[in-house]
Amino acid sequence: MSKNGEVSASVIKRLPRYYRFLGELMKQGTERISSRELAALMKLTASQIRQDLNCFGGFGQQGYGYNVSDLHEQIGKILGVDKKLDTILIGAGNLGRAIASHINFETRGCRLIGIFDSNEKVAGKAVAGATVRHISELEFFCRTYKPVIAILCIPKANTQQVAELLVSLGIKGFWNFSHYDLSIDYEGIAVENVHLGDSLLTLTYGVNHILPAQGGEEE
Amino acid sequence: MSKNGEVSASVIKRLPRYYRFLGELMKQGTERISSRELAALMKLTASQIRQDLNCFGGFGQQGYGYNVSDLHEQIGKILGVDKKLDTILIGAGNLGRAIASHINFETRGCRLIGIFDSNEKVAGKAVAGATVRHISELEFFCRTYKPVIAILCIPKANTQQVAELLVSLGIKGFWNFSHYDLSIDYEGIAVENVHLGDSLLTLTYGVNHILPAQGGEEE
DNA sequence: TAGATTGTTAATCGATTAACAATC
C-alpha cells in the first residue's frame, strides 16, 4: 500500500470528492478538520477517511486533525491537477460542444488543445473559444502536439477504430462518452466511461422501485 | 433476495450494461447464450452473471443457457423501460440542451415533457423539439402534469433549493449534473449523481499514474 | 500533563468466485 503499491480503484474514485469538499471548506475559511467532522459532512465514516488518506501518506496530526488547505493541496498533487495534460475532443455534436464549454479543464489537470469533427460543415466553427478542425487533420495534429487524453463524443460504431488510431498516436487516456465499452480493449491505457444512458436507466429502476413501494419495501 | 427483498446497488448498477449487451446480441441475431459466453463477452465471470440474474428470478434453463431476447425483455421490465416516467429538465444551458437532445429518453423508460430555465432570454426557444419555459411556470406545470423525474443542469448554488421545491411538488428521482452532492439530503428519493468533473479528475489520476510508470508499477 | 485525534492493526461485513447437485 501507501507510497508505491497499488491503491484500490474504490479509494481513487473517492479522491475527487474529498478534493471537492476540502475546496469548499477552504473557501469557507475552515482551517482544520478532524476525520470525524469531515465524515459527518460527507456522510462517510471517520475510519474510512483515515484509511483512504493513509494509502498516500500521513497527512494528519494526532490530537489536531488535518489542515484543510494543506490536505487539499496534497490530494490535488496526488490527482495531478498541477500537470495540465494536453487533451483533445473528438466529436463536436451536441454533447461534445457542451462538454467543451461546460467543463473547467484546467482545475482538473487538463488543457483542451483541439476539437475535431468528421462533418465538414462543423469544421471551422468556434466552440469554447477554439476552432473545430476536420478529422483529417487529427493525425498531423497529434504528431505535432502530442496530446495524451482524448474525449470521445462520437457514435458507438466509430469508437473502436478511432480509439485504436488514437492509441497508436500516443493517447494514454480516454474520457469515453460513446455507447461503446472501451474499458474492455486496452491495457495500460486509462479509461473513464461515462455511460449516460446507463446512468439514466439506473435512476429509472430506482424511481420505479420507490414509487409503488412508498414504505412497502424498506430503504 | 429475489422477488421482494433488497437487491444490492452493485447488482442494480450492472443491469443497464446487461441490457445493453443483450440488445446488441439480439440485433446480431443471437438466439441463446450461456453465462460462460456472456461472461467472456462482457469481461465478467459466469458466476457473477448467474448470481446477478438470480436476484430477480431464474431466467435460464439448465443445459441450454439463456434465451437472449427473452432475457433482454425481462431485464427491461425489471428496469422499467416500458413505464415512460414523465421527466422535466431544469437548466437549458450548454449541458442541459445537450442532454435534452442527445439522450434517447424513451428507450430508458422516460419521457421528457418539459424544459425550464431561469433566463428570460432562453425561455421560448426550442430545444429538442420542445419549447423552453421560464422557471416561474415550474410550479403550475408540475401540479398539472405531475412529472416524477427531474434532471438538474443548474449551478451548484441553486441546486439545494430547487431540489427541495421539486420534492414538495412530487418529484421522486433526480438525475443530478450539478456540482452539488444531492444524495446526502433526501431519503426515499432516488438520486443519480453524474459528477463529470469528478470523472475527469479520476481519469487525470489514471493517466498521471500510468505515464511515468509504463511498467514501473504493476497493472 | 491531559485530551484529542491520528495511523494502523484486527474484526466484520458484503461482494465475488468457486463448486456442485439439480435438471433440462
Added chain:
DNA sequence: TAGATTGTTAATCGATTAACAATC
C-alpha cells in the same frame, strides 16, 4: 441416457468499520 449449463450453497477475497496504541 449423456452432456451441458443452470440455480444455489459454500469458500474466498476485498473493502469497510471498529478498536486502540502511538503521539501531537
